[in-house]
Ligand SMILES: Nc1ncnc2c1ncn2[C@@H]1O[C@H](COP(=O)(O)OP(=O)(O)O)[C@@H](O)[C@H]1O
């Protein structure tokens with residue numbers, strides 16, 4: 001009882017902090033954008049600094065969203081969306097892609113889903129992949145469909161996951177990164193399961209990791 005009350009309090013506190021930080025963060029983001037727009041005549045160093053501020057702001061924003069999505073998953077806003085477009089949306093938000101090759105399938109699949117939430121799933125997986133490859137490597141995305149389902153595989157050429165840690169990666173707060181929240185994959189799992197789908201990981205330690213997501217093309221709610 002005591003522990004669950006404490007957890008509830010920590011949950012509420014983190015929601016409040018995450019929520020409150022969003023406002024000053026968006027002030028920072030807007031200010032940086034304005035400075036960037038006005039900085040034609042500025043030195044290259046300033047532009048570099050502004051770009052790195054933008055990236056830092058995006059990273060903080062991403063972590064706050066992870067916390068918020070974890071503590072208060074909202075209802076689904078279901079519409080038909082293209083997998084291509086959702087992945088493109090997610091890729092735009094992933095940083096430092098210069099040395100990362102992304103291979104996508106040749107054909108599109110449409111599914112009934114909550115676009116924002118599915119983009120969060122793809123973003124989290126892509127971000128983890130990019131981090132595991134230290135911004136350098138290949139991400140292979142494949143999918144195949146049946147009449148009712150689509151199976152998506154996202155494989156990276158990163159450092160892989162040791163066998164004994166594999167069963168823990170979807171646990172809330174599990175992270176091997178110094179700056180990680182350990183909420184990315186639990187959020188992915190919650191969102192995919194909200195869509196009546198499933199997610200799992202396969203890995204070859206030192207070589208690659210593949211996230212396999214199965215989703216229904218239609219929802220019979
Ligand atoms: N593509 C990947 N390659 C190697 N390890 C991964 C990959 N994706 C996730 N992991 C492992 O799973 C852990 C949990 O991931 P996640 O829930 O996104 O939290 P975070 O990214 O904040 O650490 C990571 O810290 C990492 O150890």
Ligand SMILES: [Mg+2]
Nearest residue numbers: 124128184185
């Ligand atoms: Mg992550």
